[in-house]
Amino acid sequence: MYEEAEQLKKALERRPVIDMASGVLMATWSCAAEEAWQVLVRVSQYANTKLYDVARAVVAATQHQPVPVHLQDHLAAAATAWRARRADGA
Template sequence: MDSVGFTAPPQDGTDRTADIPAGPDVGMPAELALLRNEVKTLRRALASRANIDMALGVLMAVYQCTPTDAWLILVDVSQHTHVTLHDLAERVTASTHGPAPSKPVRDALRASAARHAAARHGSPGPAPDASS
């Protein structure tokens, strides 16, 4: 399950819909509540995904990196700054038309981008920052 409560479909081909109670035993109100909750969760996941995709584009433009590196940078900074991926993506995209993210987040983004660029080019990259 990801940060917005979305669980990816199983890779083994099993049908997860079998876990959802349905039919006369559950009743329409209970089934309707389950479906409404699922729709709410899927909408939140879609909105979050769109924001994350925009943040990836910003990182790719700013740091001239690949989509994979942009994803790794976003995940790395999220983990090291204890900011959820969704919140970090919002901060990155908001910085295109408002204030920049906080200095610790900007520093973490730069350091992570430098590490991933160095790894892509086969050099060891900068030493980790002791203040992190």
């Protein structure tokens, strides 16, 4: 029970950062919340990096901090894929 409570606490602490990162993507790319979420998940999966760490990097970039090298290509690929889907009307 204690472990479950700790996991819930950790999730509640990390959720605002993930939400902020989604907001950054929504504002930057003019995309919907679900699309921003999908981008974060895609980058997390392909970069083999926790979603929270991807979100922190996106938020940190708004403060002119460099995006970690291992995430740069994955974010660029996600942006390209998102733009292609948008151009196709999907």
